[in-house]
Amino acid sequence: MDASRIPVIVGVGQINDRPDEGEPGLDSFELMHAALRIADDDAGGGWLSRLQSLAVVAQLSFPELGDVSRRLADALGAAPHHCVQTKYPMGDSPVLLLNEAAKRIADGDIQIAAVVGGEALRTAAKRAAGAAQNAVRDSAARSARPGRQRYGIVAPTDVYPLYENACRAAWKQTLAEGQRESADIWSRMSTVAAESRGAWLRKPVAADAILTASADNRPIAFPYTKLMIANSSVNQGAGFIVTSLAEARSRGISEDRLIYVGAGAGAREPGDVLVRDRLDYSASLDTSLNSALAFNKLSIADINCAELYSCFPCMPKLARRAIGWPEDRAVTVFGGLTFGGGPVGNYMSHAIAAMADTLREGGAHGLLFGNGGFATTSHSIIVSRDPAIGAHAAHDFDVQPAADAQRGAAVTFLDDYAGPATIETYTVFYNRAGVAKHGVIVARTPAHERFLAYVPGDDAMIETLTSGDVEPVGLPGNATRMDDGLIVWRS
Numbered sequence: 001m002d003a004s005r006i007p008v009i010v011g012v013g014q015i016n017d018r019p020d021e022g023e024p025g026l027d028s029f030e031l032m033h034a035a036l037r038i039a040d041d042d043a044g045g046g047w048l049s050r051l052q053s054l055a056v057v058a059q060l061s062f063p064e065l066g067d068v069s070r071r072l073a074d075a076l077g078a079a080p081h082h083c084v085q086t087k088y089p090m091g092d093s094p095v096l097l098l099n100e101a102a103k104r105i106a107d108g109d110i111q112i113a114a115v116v117g118g119e120a121l122r123t124a125a126k127r128a129a130g131a132a133q134n135a136v137r138d139s140a141a142r143s144a145r146p147g148r149q150r151y152g153i154v155a156p157t158d159v160y161p162l163y164e165n166a167c168r169a170a171w172k173q174t175l176a177e178g179q180r181e182s183a184d185i186w187s188r189m190s191t192v193a194a195e196s197r198g199a200w201l202r203k204p205v206a207a208d209a210i211l212t213a214s215a216d217n218r219p220i221a222f223p224y225t226k227l228m229i230a231n232s233s234v235n236q237g238a239g240f241i242v243t244s245l246a247e248a249r250s251r252g253i254s255e256d257r258l259i260y261v262g263a264g265a266g267a268r269e270p271g272d273v274l275v276r277d278r279l280d281y282s283a284s285l286d287t288s289l290n291s292a293l294a295f296n297k298l299s300i301a302d303i304n305c306a307e308l309y310s311c312f313p314c315m316p317k318l319a320r321r322a323i324g325w326p327e328d329r330a331v332t333v334f335g336g337l338t339f340g341g342g343p344v345g346n347y348m349s350h351a352i353a354a355m356a357d358t359l360r361e362g363g364a365h366g367l368l369f370g371n372g373g374f375a376t377t378s379h380s381i382i383v384s385r386d387p388a389i390g391a392h393a394a395h396d397f398d399v400q401p402a403a404d405a406q407r408g409a410a411v412t413f414l415d416d417y418a419g420p421a422t423i424e425t426y427t428v429f430y431n432r433a434g435v436a437k438h439g440v441i442v443a444r445t446p447a448h449e450r451f452l453a454y455v456p457g458d459d460a461m462i463e464t465l466t467s468g469d470v471e472p473v474g475l476p477g478n479a480t481r482m483d484d485g486l487i488v489w490r491s
Helices: 028-042 069-074 093-108 121-127 131-141 145-150 156-170 175-194 207-210 245-250 283-297 315-322 336-342 344-361 400-406 461-466
Strands: 007-016 051-057 081-086 110-122 220-223 236-243 257-266 305-308 365-372 375-386 419-430 434-445 448-457 476-481 487-490
Touching: 007 093, 007 245, 007 344, 007 419, 028 069, 028 110, 028 121, 028 236, 028 448, 051 131, 051 365, 069 081, 069 245, 069 419, 093 110, 093 236, 093 257, 093 344, 093 365, 093 375, 110 121, 110 344, 121 131, 121 236, 121 375, 121 476, 145 220, 156 220, 156 419, 156 448, 175 207, 175 257, 175 315, 207 336, 236 245, 236 344, 257 344, 283 315, 283 365, 305 315, 305 344, 315 365, 336 419, 344 365, 344 375, 419 448, 434 476, 434 487, 448 461, 448 487
Parallel strands: 051 081, 051 110, 305 365
Antiparallel strands: 007 236, 007 257, 110 236, 220 419, 257 375, 365 375, 419 434, 419 476, 434 448, 476 487
């Protein structure tokens, strides 16, 4: 294999910005710039001015910055002919961009590429007196269908609990069993974060503390507590430099510093959650993960460490089941989006940096899986110390046809319905005092159409949904249309 077409990671960089009280802190652009400077130092220096490709993960913190890719290139002293920023800050963006950079090198189009992102929601909140605190929700609301907005199904914290409850029922777990699995996974992530040099929170947290609602761990959206969801209130930047094996060797990079980039795979679900065939399974997730393993001729037994995206517990739980990753093994090398930090679309850049560090210390193969949107987009890739993994021909990582073949027909969604139905999944939203505001049920009609129904916070149905005494999924009920058009669930 031509060494000039074998992609390798040679430098990684991360930064946590923790300004003292009264100080503004860095913005997203400054975090990106700093992260790539650190990556350049990690690679021995002198790479940035020679970049032929620069890809930036879009950020939410400072929307007024717009597309910063060309400005960043100028600040780095680079003139890459390929210079882009992603349209949205999707959680799988860094893995997608690594796939793309590796393909360009394998195609012979470029020799040196960099990927970077940064989020400064803590800085933005300070500068705007808290206006940035709801940046993630505000961004999601702009694309949510009106029906979702009426019921409060807008942001990731609203949608992923629907997957969680649907999955728990499909896996025949009790509520206690499902919550214990989540808490155990998250506790192991906190232990990894405590030893991770780039993590935001570096203190182990016991599973019982994650499981139990408290003043410091208030319920957010059933069944998730604060310690089970991504922590986006961070100032974090991360990036990495990818080059060809030939270029790395010509620059004198030690072989034990090289991380070979293997073949990857990516696919997506329909953008509208409410028309997806299932809410307890993701064909794109399954296909992405298993295709990446197959493309690299690896089984899960060959994988020494993994980063399975952890915005909410349902995602690594789905991912580990898709590939057979043991429950008692950590699903992260960085620390997860709660403890490592959740810089919106750029978490996986931190995971890639941490994976490089981990593999340099020992181990043969690492698996990286990123998820974006509302379990919408999935990208996976293998990275390795083994040159054979990187020695592949130019590779088309789009596996959408295979994912589509595993997916059922789209479901008809009804904005208006009254009559009998069964619960497909559900969640309950809480205020800051931990009191239920209202519940939302995703229901199916006898004709298998789908609709949303509202449950008042003081309705006895809230107890049925949250107690664990019975499994709510599959319970029958009736939908009543109110004068204002809202559909209310009656048990």
